[in-house]
Amino acid sequence: MPFDSGRPEMNAEEFRLLRDFVYAYCGILVRDDMKYVMQRRLWPRLEALGLNDFASYYRYLRFDAQRRAELDTAIEALTTHETYFFREPRQLKAFSQEVLPVLERRNARLRRLRLWSAGCSSGEEAYTLAMLLKESGRFEGWDVEVHGSDISRRVLAAARQGEYGPSALRATSAEQLARYFTQIGPNRVRVREDIRAWVTFGHHNLQDTEHGTSSPRVDAVFCRNVLIYFDTPARQRVLKLLYDRLVPGGYLMLGHSENLINLSADFELVHLRGDLVYRRPELGGWNP
Ligand SMILES: C[S@@+](CC[C@H](N)C(=O)[O-])C[C@H]1O[C@@H](n2cnc3c(N)ncnc32)[C@H](O)[C@@H]1O
Numbered sequence: 001m002p003f004d005s006g007r008p009e010m011n012a013e014e015f016r017l018l019r020d021f022v023y024a025y026c027g028i029l030v031r032d033d034m035k036y037v038m039q040r041r042l043w044p045r046l047e048a049l050g051l052n053d054f055a056s057y058y059r060y061l062r063f064d065a066q067r068r069a070e071l072d073t074a075i076e077a078l079t080t081h082e083t084y085f086f087r088e089p090r091q092l093k094a095f096s097q098e099v100l101p102v103l104e105r106r107n108a109r110l111r112r113l114r115l116w117s118a119g120c121s122s123g124e125e126a127y128t129l130a131m132l133l134k135e136s137g138r139f140e141g142w143d144v145e146v147h148g149s150d151i152s153r154r155v156l157a158a159a160r161q162g163e164y165g166p167s168a169l170r171a172t173s174a175e176q177l178a179r180y181f182t183q184i185g186p187n188r189v190r191v192r193e194d195i196r197a198w199v200t201f202g203h204h205n206l207q208d209t210e211h212g213t214s215s216p217r218v219d220a221v222f223c224r225n226v227l228i229y230f231d232t233p234a235r236q237r238v239l240k241l242l243y244d245r246l247v248p249g250g251y252l253m254l255g256h257s258e259n260l261i262n263l264s265a266d267f268e269l270v271h272l273r274g275d276l277v278y279r280r281p282e283l284g285g286w287n288p
Pocket of ligand 1: 025026027028079080081082083084087118119120121122125149150151152155204205206207223224225226229255
């Protein structure tokens with residue numbers, strides 16, 4: 001007898017409805033071969049709500065008074081939040097050594113720096129950036145903000161908490177551990193206050209193009225390992241949004257397996273000594 005007998009199967013029509021609904025909401029494309037993954041991840045929701053089939057679940061997501069909260073839960077079940085501190089060190093080193101000096105020079109008059117971790121998951125990336133800023137010694141006394149945003153409220157709550165275990169720290173050296181964290185339990189650390197003071201978190205769906213258009217522009221955005229979950233039109237929508245939110249000359253950092261080939265011609269490729277990064281061109285085409 002199959003392990004999941006007694007639970008309703010998701011038929012092809014239900015899969016199509018739910019897949020299109022998820023895609024329209026957050027740009028995440030559930031591939032055809034992932035029907036069983038979707039079915040398995042959403043079964044607990046049918047059980048929790050006392051629903052007999054996926055068509056009822058689809059109607060619930062569309063029409064029920066509680067549908068917003070349930071949509072968050074469904075997205076939660078379907079997204080991957082894999083992340084850790086100091087992820088992709090080569091890029092971070094290039095950012096610290098070659099991009100931060102440019103941003104320091106450029107913003108010296110205002111003494112203000114804005115970084116954005118778009119799709120920040122549980123906050124490791126945003127805190128890592130604040131740690132790099134601190135380590136550079138360039139921005140003390142400046143008005144600094146590293147903003148982390150994500151579609152998942154659950155990971156944002158963890159990010160605000162700022163407490164982590166071994167898996168988040170797998171690429172963190174003993175020295176970094178001592179410098180930026182406080183031990184709060186045998187296997188648990190907390191990000192130190194001086195780092196936390198530079199970091200904020202907020203809910204943002206990157207497919208919601210209306211959202212945040214009036215927010216201040218940022219000097220650099222890290223949107224790493226997020227585009228991989230989207231199809232081409234959804235990636236293009238995000239890139240347009242990131243372009244608009246960057247200052248002219250601002251930097252875009254993608255994950256190491258991501259690039260803009262066939263997606264956007266708006267950004268220029270910058271050859272740093274240690275890595276390749278993207279940049280929104282300066283007005284008039286001047287780039288220091
Ligand atoms: C694999 S994690 C990447 C975390 C971090 N940027 C890193 O590279 O370590 C991808 C994150 O993107 C978020 N995400 C997926 N779709 C999103 C959307 N439409 N808007 C905002 N965040 C989204 C997920 O919730 C997840 O936390």
